[in-house]
Amino acid sequence: MLPDPVRRWAEAHAPRPIVDATPVLGGITGTKWILQLGEGDPLVLRWADPAEWGDVGREHVRREALAAGLLTGTGLPVPRLIAADVDGLISGAPADLLSWRPGQTRYDPLGPAALTALADLAVAVHGQPVPVERRPPAFSFRGPAEPQVPDWVRWPALWRRAIEIRRVGPTATPSGLLHRDFHFGNILWQGDAISGLIDWAEVSWGPPDLDVAHACSDFAMVHSATDAETFRAEYVRRGGRLDPDPDAAAFWVVSDILGFLPDPAHILPAVTAARPDLTADSIRRGLEDLLALTLQSW
Numbered sequence: 001m002l003p004d005p006v007r008r009w010a011e012a013h014a015p016r017p018i019v020d021a022t023p024v025l026g027g028i029t030g031t032k033w034i035l036q037l038g039e040g041d042p043l044v045l046r047w048a049d050p051a052e053w054g055d056v057g058r059e060h061v062r063r064e065a066l067a068a069g070l071l072t073g074t075g076l077p078v079p080r081l082i083a084a085d086v087d088g089l090i091s092g093a094p095a096d097l098l099s100w101r102p103g104q105t106r107y108d109p110l111g112p113a114a115l116t117a118l119a120d121l122a123v124a125v126h127g128q129p130v131p132v133e134r135r136p137p138a139f140s141f142r143g144p145a146e147p148q149v150p151d152w153v154r155w156p157a158l159w160r161r162a163i164e165i166r167r168v169g170p171t172a173t174p175s176g177l178l179h180r181d182f183h184f185g186n187i188l189w190q191g192d193a194i195s196g197l198i199d200w201a202e203v204s205w206g207p208p209d210l211d212v213a214h215a216c217s218d219f220a221m222v223h224s225a226t227d228a229e230t231f232r233a234e235y236v237r238r239g240g241r242l243d244p245d246p247d248a249a250a251f252w253v254v255s256d257i258l259g260f261l262p263d264p265a266h267i268l269p270a271v272t273a274a275r276p277d278l279t280a281d282s283i284r285r286g287l288e289d290l291l292a293l294t295l296q297s298w
Contacts, residue, residue: 002033005092006047010035013083013097014043021045031057032199034100044079044098046201050088060201061094062086066136067200068098070177076124077101077188077196101196103188107222107274113192119234121187121194122215126176126208126240139178139206141166142259150262152284155292162254162291170255171248173207174241180204182211183218185270209242209252217256220290221264221283222271228290253294257287 002021011018016037024032024044031053033045046064048057061084068081079098085091110118130136147166149159179186180202188196212235216228236242243249260266264287265280272278 002045002047003092005090006045006095009083009085009091009095010043010045010097016040018043031060035097041102042100043082044100044198045095046098047091047095048093050093053094058086058088058094061096063136063203064098064200065096066134067203068096070130070134070136070203071128074124074128076121076128077194078200079196079198101188101198103190103195105185105187105274106189107184107271109223109227111192114189115231115234116238117192117194118187118215119231119238119240121197122182122208122211122235123238123240125179125182125197126211128177130177130205135205136177136203137205138175139180139204139210141255143261147258147261152263152281153288154285155288158288158291158295161295162258165251165254166258168251171243171245171251173209173243173248173252175206176208178204178206178208178211180206180211180214182215184222207243207252208240209249210256212240212242213253213256216253216290217260217264217287221267221286222275222278223286225286225289225293229293250294254291257291257294260287 014037016039018035019038020036022034024034031046031048033047035043035045046061048061050057065081065084068079071078079101082097082099084096086094088094147163149156153159179200181199186197186199187194188198212232216232219228219231265283268280268283
């Protein structure tokens with residue numbers, strides 16, 4: 001149940017009375033709520049319980065509010081910020097209140113029109129001009145600081161090579177605005193048109209390669225490594241700029257893949273309702289196939 005202080009805070013900023021509050025299920029953090037109003041579209045609340053999320057929750061709220069401010073008026077299909085209580089002084093914990101975006105997530109194979117729409121969205125995000133003084137924090141790597149070869153892999157030597165590539169450190173790839181969690185679960189569709197890019201809690205400044213790599217990991221785990229390669233090519237075809245150096249390109253993809261360790265199957269609860277055919281083994285195989293393709297071709 002949503003605690004009374006944050007509900008009262010949200011009601012003070014909502015245009016109409018809140019009649020119901022429903023947690024958003026299927027994600028990793030479990031900090032989002034849909035607030036149904038007496039009439040009209042619902043609102044979306046992020047409330048980060050300090051007992052569970054502490055400073056991380058506060059940073060998620062701060063970055064999401066920052067992203068909403070940066071993207072106001074850009075024409076991108078992103079939520080509008082209604083209110084934010086970053087320190088939780090009124091709501092009892094860090095919170096922000098956002099407009100709702102229509103649409104549904106998709107985990108089915110994307111046809112040419114949808115693939116182009118997804119590539120165009122990524123290109124538009126990465127091309128947004130951001131004044132130096134308003135840039136979000138620099139990206140950080142995901143996953144363990146010292147990754148180890150998991151016991152579920154088919155090709156341990158490939159993973160040892162990936163870990164060594166990551167250990168060398170990042171290249172001097174040009175940076176821009178990143179969503180930093182650019183995957184199927186954060187993209188809303190109406191048919192083949194994208195109606196929402198949501199969950200900006202990790203907005204960052206860094207190489208566009210990282211957002212593209214994260215989408216490619218999702219394609220590989222949910223569909224195939226070939227589909228990941230197709231998306232990457234479409235991104236470039238639609239005007240996206242990735243590091244042209246093959247070693248640098250491989251570094252960013254490898255870094256994202258290693259961010260899923262020790263086991264990418266942790267995404268299974270978020271996708272199983274839409275894709276009951278997926279298993280822990282299929283997700284692992286897809287990610288490992290992408291690693292093999294990356295180190296062989298990119």
